[in-house]
Every structure is written in structure tokens, then in C-alpha cells.
Amino acid sequence: MFEKFKIRAEAVGSEVHRFKNRTEALDFITRFLKKEGVSDAPKSYALWADSPFLNGVDRKSMEADIPGLKFDITRQLAADSHVGISEMSYALTDTGSLVADQSAIEDRLVSTLPVIHVAIISTDNILDGKAAVFKKINPGNSGFIAFITGPSRTADIERVLTIGVHGPKRLVIIFVDDMGGSK
Amino acid sequence: MKKKFKDSIFTAVNNPILTGALGKFSEAYKINRAKAYEGIDFEALRQNIADRKAYAATHLDALAAAFKINAEAKGAKVFKANSAEEAVDYILKVAKDNNVKTVVKSKSMASEEIHLNKHLEDMGVSVRETDLGEWIIQLAGQKPSHMVMPAIHMTKEEVSDLFSKEIDERLSNDIPQLVEVARNELRSKFLEADMGISGGNLAVAETGSIVLVSNEGNARMVTMLPKIHIALVGIEKFVEKFEDVIPILTALPRSATAQLLTSYVSIITGATPNTDGTMKDLHIVLMDNKRTEMANDAKFAQAMQCIRCGSCLNVCPIFRLVGGHVFGSTYTGGIGTILTAWFEQLQNSEDIQGLCIQCGNCKEICPGKLDIPEMILEIRRRLVVDKGQSIAQKAIFSVVNNRKMFHAMLRTASIGSKPFTKGNYIRHLPFFLSDLTEGRSLPAIAAVPFRDEFKKIKQPKCSEKIAFYSGCLIDFAYPKMGIDLVKILNRAGYEVVYPQDQTCCGAPARYNGAYEVAANNAVDNIKALLREDVKYVVSACPTCTVALNHEFIGTFESLGQTEHMEDAKKLAAKTIDFSVLAKMLVDEGRIKLKEGQKLGKVTYHDSCHLKRTLKVSEQPREVLIRAGYEIEEMFECDMCCGMGGSYSMKQSQILKIPELQ
Numbered sequence A: 001m002f003e004k005f006k007i008r009a010e011a012v013g014s015e016v017h018r019f020k021n022r023t024e025a026l027d028f029i030t031r032f033l034k035k036e037g038v039s040d041a042p043k044s045y046a047l048w049a050d051s052p053f054l055n056g057v058d059r060k061s062m063e064a065d066i067p068g069l070k071f072d073i074t075r076q077l078a079a080d081s082h083v084g085i086s087e088m089s090y091a092l093t094d095t096g097s098l099v100a101d102q103s104a105i106e107d108r109l110v111s112t113l114p115v116i117h118v119a120i121i122s123t124d125n126i127l128d129g130k131a132a133v134f135k136k137i138n139p140g141n142s143g144f145i146a147f148i149t150g151p152s153r154t155a156d157i158e159r160v161l162t163i164g165v166h167g168p169k170r171l172v173i174i175f176v177d178d179m180g181g182s183k
Numbered sequence B: 001m002k003k004k005f006k007d008s009i010f011t012a013v014n015n016p017i018l019t020g021a022l023g024k025f026s027e028a029y030k031i032n033r034a035k036a037y038e039g040i041d042f043e044a045l046r047q048n049i050a051d052r053k054a055y056a057a058t059h060l061d062a063l064a065a066a067f068k069i070n071a072e073a074k075g076a077k078v079f080k081a082n083s084a085e086e087a088v089d090y091i092l093k094v095a096k097d098n099n100v101k102t103v104v105k106s107k108s109m110a111s112e113e114i115h116l117n118k119h120l121e122d123m124g125v126s127v128r129e130t131d132l133g134e135w136i137i138q139l140a141g142q143k144p145s146h147m148v149m150p151a152i153h154m155t156k157e158e159v160s161d162l163f164s165k166e167i168d169e170r171l172s173n174d175i176p177q178l179v180e181v182a183r184n185e186l187r188s189k190f191l192e193a194d195m196g197i198s199g200g201n202l203a204v205a206e207t208g209s210i211v212l213v214s215n216e217g218n219a220r221m222v223t224m225l226p227k228i229h230i231a232l233v234g235i236e237k238f239v240e241k242f243e244d245v246i247p248i249l250t251a252l253p254r255s256a257t258a259q260l261l262t263s264y265v266s267i268i269t270g271a272t273p274n275t276d277g278t279m280k281d282l283h284i285v286l287m288d289n290k291r292t293e294m295a296n297d298a299k300f301a302q303a304m305q306c307i308r309c310g311s312c313l314n315v316c317p318i319f320r321l322v323g324g325h326v327f328g329s330t331y332t333g334g335i336g337t338i339l340t341a342w343f344e345q346l347q348n349s350e351d352i353q354g355l356c357i358q359c360g361n362c363k364e365i366c367p368g369k370l371d372i373p374e375m376i377l378e379i380r381r382r383l384v385v386d387k388g389q390s391i392a393q394k395a396i397f398s399v400v401n402n403r404k405m406f407h408a409m410l411r412t413a414s415i416g417s418k419p420f421t422k423g424n425y426i427r428h429l430p431f432f433l434s435d436l437t438e439g440r441s442l443p444a445i446a447a448v449p450f451r452d453e454f455k456k457i458k459q460p461k462c463s464e465k466i467a468f469y470s471g472c473l474i475d476f477a478y479p480k481m482g483i484d485l486v487k488i489l490n491r492a493g494y495e496v497v498y499p500q501d502q503t504c505c506g507a508p509a510r511y512n513g514a515y516e517v518a519a520n521n522a523v524d525n526i527k528a529l530l531r532e533d534v535k536y537v538v539s540a541c542p543t544c545t546v547a548l549n550h551e552f553i554g555t556f557e558s559l560g561q562t563e564h565m566e567d568a569k570k571l572a573a574k575t576i577d578f579s580v581l582a583k584m585l586v587d588e589g590r591i592k593l594k595e596g597q598k599l600g601k602v603t604y605h606d607s608c609h610l611k612r613t614l615k616v617s618e619q620p621r622e623v624l625i626r627a628g629y630e631i632e633e634m635f636e637c638d639m640c641c642g643m644g645g646s647y648s649m650k651q652s653q654i655l656k657i658p659e660l661q
């Protein structure tokens, strides 16, 4: 399932990583944010929307370790951030898509406004397609269901595919095999 | 044809940028689309979509009521606008009541349909399109030329000029840089806007949800950042159940842009939180604007099954040459012609409907299973009923309905080496034949028509007979084909009869909406061809074969004529295309071909009617191979050749383009 998803997702320009557990994933994210030059200045923030993955994570010490990383999200900060991190609920192998209930405004802000969207997802939640995920999602209790498939793109000028229009220019997907106590 | 319309065609086909871009795109599109559909049973998928959409179209009121209850239970305000005016008034009122100064829009064809931007701007509201293509169009002060790719007709140089002016800085022609400019410019607009306006790709009655499909991320911004969101949704977007979304989401991106899924799909149900913690002021405007009327028309109800993928434009040989602006309306291409006739008025489709050459490409790929060519013919028929025919056409068709006179005209046309001099009355008469001689390397009218040549042929006596229907083209332009056909059938042991009373197959009249004329042609031919008891009626002109096989019946049905129906069916059952017959005779061993012949390479060009209506493409190739030819397939072997049957009569500007010849 994972390999299938990876092929599809990479075909639409997503970057796909997989880690055994939360500690490894956190490690990677820390390194990633530092490498991307996240700092405590406009245009360089990293915003992390609350999600089960963060349960038990020491946010204060992470913020201290990575200046510019913030867990309190506002519209202005989102507009000024370089990286946004959120958790997604399902991955679909047939189209390489991620799916989540994004009714929470923080989830939408961090996955729309920043240049890079880092999406965390449990490896257990890979499904094979729309039919399967439609059984799991319910508009009756999710006001905003989002499907995200790769970074934002356009071909509106001379049909030339260009990545990164209004939404993120990069989509970095992080699979975690063992979500530990976060689920 | 109005002069303005003629001029716009001329401008379009002589615009190398436009024809180049559209040509390149439609070539790539076919390949990419096929790839995107790999592993999917397209026929089953589109039947599924057609069924679900057809259900919605016959339950519009119930679905609207359910949608309203379900969406309002989740905090949305739902307004049913019967007309364009009602939709505009409602939206303007919401803007006014909330003191809206700035609006950001994501793509909405429905808003184009009601000229919403202009109404808002007249009220002093600044409106910004945010879909890149739409923004380009807005800056250029134009209309979208394609429903999925609004700016497909513009070059990067033109875009660079527009953007340079907008940001007051000289930009290069580098596309990624231009996209970056759009990102930066529009970002502040999203953040500042008081109101966001979107369309909706689907409206789900059972949940009150709207579904938005986009690639750029602007729809997410438009629905998230401003505190007011208005979704303007045509009621053709209804589906009943949430699960109905699945097949449409499967087909829409594949058909529209050959993607497996667009970057973003958003399913919005009711009000969601704003960035400041308040709840969104969500208004959903369900717009009818003649859609119910269309759904209630037996011939056009199927148009409600359209999912607005735009693929009918992408495969249209005419669209690829003239682009969208020739259509002069919001909706372009084949489906646009139909929607214009309904949402605006029948008369507005008068010029554009004439662009359709009935090639059938769109019908094959439409995920909503619409028969666009048939609906366009119906528009033609109604226009003729409404307005009558033009004097020139009337003259032509009165001649066509009088076989003796018609054939006398054609004979006259052959006299002299330059029969069709300009300004000569007769040049306008034998409809498609007149234009054949103009700007094309086709032979003029033959000195002796086949009907006369036939009398000179000595045939062996055979026990079985086949009637030959020559059609005007073989009769008067290519008699040699008819002579060869007789020889071949004689070799297979058939005697050929040629009923001299046969006449024009009626396709030209039918394709021009003159159904009465076509019906008269049909009756004459049925009588002539059924007079003698023959095994088959063979035709070597696919357009005629289609007429004999399908259209006589269709014409009678449309006119409610039953008198000759049974005979029409009898004739249809006997009619056979020559290449199919030839293949059969070779298989049966009635025609013997020398083994091991090496006759060299040929290529085969499929005829629109033979391939798509009669579904014949293998037989002619097999016969050629069996005879000893090697077939080397040409690029786009089934692309329209430019004959367009009787199309030539009205749109010679398009057909004279080298690409089509």
C-alpha cells in the first residue's frame, strides 16, 4: 500500500518519507525545519497545527530549539510563514491524495498559506481510493473535507505546468508507522 | 451568417498563436487523457454518471428542497434564484448589507453567465478573479475562451505584457516568474477581501454540501479567508447522494485536464469557523436561469448531465482551429452552443451552431454521455422552424427536392472546363459541390455522371443482385469509383442495379436543420431503392450510408412522420458500407485476392461517419492488407478531413485551412 501510494504521490510532485515512530519523525521534522531556514522573522516562521500527533510532545522545548516554530496559529502568522505542519487522516493509493476533516481553521491555514506544507499521517491509514474513503468521511459532522493531491499547480499560461500558484509549492508527506500514544 | 461572426472566424483561423496552441494542446490531450483513464471502464463510468445526473435532472425541485434544509441546518443560507436577475440582486444585496468593498473570486462559469463582475463593479465593489487564467482574462478585458482553460488563447508574451502593466515593472517571458508574480499580487487581495465568491462543481442534496475542484489553491483561499462566502451554483450541479460524488470526481479531472485528481478538492458543508473564531457567513445561491426548462425538454434534458469538463472542446476539430472567442458567449464549444441557446436565447446560437460539422468526436469522450451533435441538429431544426431558411438555402433545398432539376443543375455545372466562375448563379446551387472546387484540389464535376456511365457497363448475368446507392459525390464527381465498384461486385458474382430515381441522401438538408427537405429526400430514395428485390443496398460514401442506415428513421421520428417508417427500417437493414461488404466477400472467398502481393505502403484516413457513427475502422484496413498493401498509420488518422459533408456550404473559411485538408 505504502509503495503504491508513494509512486502516485511522487508522480504529482509530492515528497514522501516514512518513519518507524514518532521520535524518528520528530527528529526528521526538526532537521527539516532547520535546513529550510525557519527563523523568528516574518516569511520564515513554521506553524504547527494541533493534532493527536502532538500529544505529549514538549512544545515549549521544541519552540526553544527551533526559533520561529509556533504552535499558536493566527492568520497573520500563517501568511508570514514558510512552513506549515498539519496532520491528515487518510492517504489514497489510487490518486496519491491525502484526505482530512479540515473544519478547524488552523488546519486549513497551515496547509494553504505557507510555501511548504508538511503533512503527517499514520501509515495504518492508507486506503485504496475514493470509494473506501467516502465510507469513512461524513459531511454531516465535517464542515470542510479536504483532498490534497500534491502541491498547488497551474497550466494556465501556454499549458506549461508550473508548480506553486496560490497554495504551497511543496508538499512533504511524513508517514509514521507507530503513532505511539497519539491515536 | 452575420458579418461580424464571419470576421471573427477569419481572425481566429489566421491567428497562428491560437491555432498553434490549441492544436498542440488537443494532440497532447488525447494521449494524456487515455493514460489517465488506464484501468478504468470508461463506458461503465459514464453510464453511471449519466444515470445519476439524469436522476437529479428529473428531481430538481425535490433536490433543491432537500439541499436547502440540509445546508441551512449546518448554518448556510440558501437562496433559490429563478433568473439571472434574481441571482445578481441577491448577491448585490449581501454585498451592500455588509458594506463589502473588495471581492475575491475563484472560478465560476455561472458568474460569467450572469455578468456578475460588471454588476458588482458598477456598485463600486472591486472584484478580483484569482484563478490564474481568469485573472489574465480579467486584466486583458476579455472573456474566457475555454471553460477549463480560460486563457488558452494567450501567449506568455501577452501575459507578460499584461502583468508588467499591472505591477508597473518590466517582466520577462519566463512562465514560472509570471506565476510567481500572480502569487504575490493576489496573496494580498485574498487577505484583504471582504467577500469570497466561488462556483461549485457539485451540490449534494442529501448533505447540503458543495464540492469545489481546483488546482491552484485559490478556491481554498476564497472560501477560507474572507468572512463572507457566496457560492453561486447552477442547479445542473445537483446530485442526490454523497456517494454520487465518487464517479464524477473520478471522471472530471481525468476528462478535464487528464489528471487523476486535481490538487485540491474541498467538500464544504455549512458554515465553518473564520480565522478570528467567528462563523462564516455562507450563502449558497442555487441558480435556475432556464435550467428547469431545459431539463423538461425531451430533446435537451440530457444537457443536464454535463459535468463541465470541457473535453468536448478539447477534441473538437473546429474548436481547435477557431478557439473559444468566435462563440461570443460565456460557454464555448459544442456544449457551449447548446447552453447559449438555452441560457441566452435560441437566436444567439444561430451563427455558432453552424460551426458543428457533426464529426461525432465529442460524443465519444463525453463523461456525461451527452449527444452534442444530435442536440445541435435539433437547435438547427428549431431555428429553421422559428426563422425559416435563408433565401439562398431555400433555393438550394427546393432544387434538392426536385431530383430532375437538381441533377440537371449538376450536369449543367459540368459543362465547360471552368464551370464555377465567381458571381455565377450556379456556383451557389449545388451546395457542397460548389465549395469543393474552391480552394481545394478536388476534381470538378465530371463530364459524364455515373448514372450515365452505368448504362454503358456490360454486366454478367448473376442470380443475386445488389443495388448501388452512389450519392451525389460519386455520381457527379467521382464516377470512376462507381464503375470500379460494379466491376468488383460482378467478380464476386453479384449483379449491380442502379435505380435511376435515387437522389441526394438528404444529409445536407438535415445538417442544416431543414428536416422537411431531408424527409422528402428520404421518401424518394426509399421508393427508388426498395423497388427491386435486392440482397443489399451498398453505398461507398459513409455520409450517405449513415443517412440510409440511421437518419431517414431519425428524420421521420423528429417530424412525427410514420407513413414510410417501416420501409425506412427495411432499407436500413439492407444498407451496407462498401468496405464492410468487401471484407465480407473476401472472407467468404467470393472475392479472391492474389496471395503474396507486395503493393507498397499506403495510409488510411478514417472517415468521421464511418468510424464513429458506423463503427467501421478495421474492415477497410484488413482488405487493404489482404490485397497486399502495407499500412502505415498516419498521425491522427481519424481527424476530420475538412470535407465536413455539407458543412462546406456555410463555413468555407474554416475548411480551407491547410491543416484540415
Ligand code: SF4
Residues within 6 Å of the ligand: B255, B305, B306, B307, B308, B309, B310, B311, B312, B313, B335, B362, B365, B366, B367, B368, B369, B370, B372
Ligand atoms: S458536454 Fe460532456 S464533454 Fe462537454 S463539458 Fe459537458 S460533460 Fe464534458
